[in-house]
Amino acid sequence: MIGTSTLEAPVSDQIDSSTAQPARRYNYWLGGKDNFAVDRASGDEILKTFPTARIAALENRRFLQRATRFLAAEAGIRQFLDIGTGLPTADNTHEVAQGIAPESRVVYVDNDPMVMVHARALLTSTPAGRTTYLEADLRSPETILADPELRETLDLGRPVALMLVAVLHFIEGYGAGAPIVRTLMDALPSGSFLVATNSTKDPLPPKMAADYDAALAAGITNIWPRDRAEFTALFDGLELVEPGVTPVSEWRSEGETEPRPNPAHVAMYGGVARKP
Template identity: 60%
Template sequence: MDHTSAVARGIDPNQAHPARRYNYWLGGKDNFAADRASGDELERLFPKVRLGALANRDLLCRATRHLTAEVGIRQFLDIGTGLPTADNTHEVAQRHAPDSRVVYVDNDPMVMAHAQALLNSSAEGRTAYIEADLNDPEAILAHPVLHDTLDLKQPVGLMLIAVLHFIHGHGAAEPIVSRLLDAMPSGSHLVATHATSDFGTPEQQALYQRLVEQGKSDVWTRTRDEFAGLFDGLELVAPGVVPASEWHPDQGAVIPARSDINVWAAVGRKP
């Protein structure tokens, strides 16, 4: 998409956006110079940040495969979808269960512009897209597209991959996650990942804190305990809360150092 088309769709190509920056780190092409500059600057300050982005994407694939192939879940609500890239949630789910249904949610108009790639469902399944914000779970839960696509009386895989760290403030994410889970039945699963400073050096932690105080970071990291608190009331799937690369790694996978990933991950089942 060029600048003219972006502006026509209400997209500011001169303002970096997390979804487009993430797309850049994953090797995608749906980003602008501002997104690439933002990504490069963060990578200069935190040289391993791209590895964390890749670990997030790999975790999404493994967790989706687990829920479809091993748990039997056939419907997913993926919030903070980001721009389409390889192995989107519906592609992984429908590879193992062609009748899987997926609703994607994102607040970036550019994602909507590329939503056709997300809506390319198998004949047996369905995909749909809602332009909405995680900060307003009521709007998501009330949206007619959600109810037209998913049956909230049946278990749902709630995918919150690399999105909760954009909810700033201590205790700010818990009520959002809780409200979403309240709308889902027993047997539903929460899959989440979250940026953390737990593995950073004291110098890196101090740098991050300065960026937050100066309003230069759109990411609000959380500790392991804070992240684990998002799963209160759920039954954690083994191995529990671990770095993203250590949750059910593929056989033969090389596990990077935790300080190279800086992302917590977990899957929990609603009893």
């Protein structure tokens, strides 16, 4: 079942094909076809600075799938709030979770109308569970939490996994992500989990790190990198699950193809933590 927010205008009227959108650019890097020329041009421009961006996108996606399997199979989580879900591809959060526990319920949130079009068509739930899509922005966590469809789908009195995968790095500014994470986690009960990833410059050689800074200043990219200390602070008050904060390519990756990518080719931290 798909739930959608009420819109004032047809979705097709809201899709902006003249401005690059993160979800469509990510889709391009993953080899998808749901993108426009402007998204491909933006993606190619970023690849000039960070040539392994496609590897990072793929490894981030695999981290999401491994984290979801851990939550559903080992932690017993049956409710997921996935913000910044992006365009549907294979093995989305609800497919992984419901493959383990068909009764799992998932709320997807994204601010791109094109994502909603595809969500309506593709994000179908098992009969035992439920999948709902909300059009909203991570920058307005109170709006997300107050949405009646979220409340109809998830029981906020029971543990929920908050999934913030490849979305926090669109919140620009040092320390800017922490208040948003805190607002969302404060609304969830004990036993809930936070799953998060964020781009980082930490493993980059000096020249590439300088190029990243120049690309940010020039507006070529809006992917805001966070160092290990700032990213780890997002989990303050929570209990990090082993192995803690790591490159996304190394988080519980024992079953992945070897050799694992060089952390500098991924340049993204990931972590999973439980609310005590």
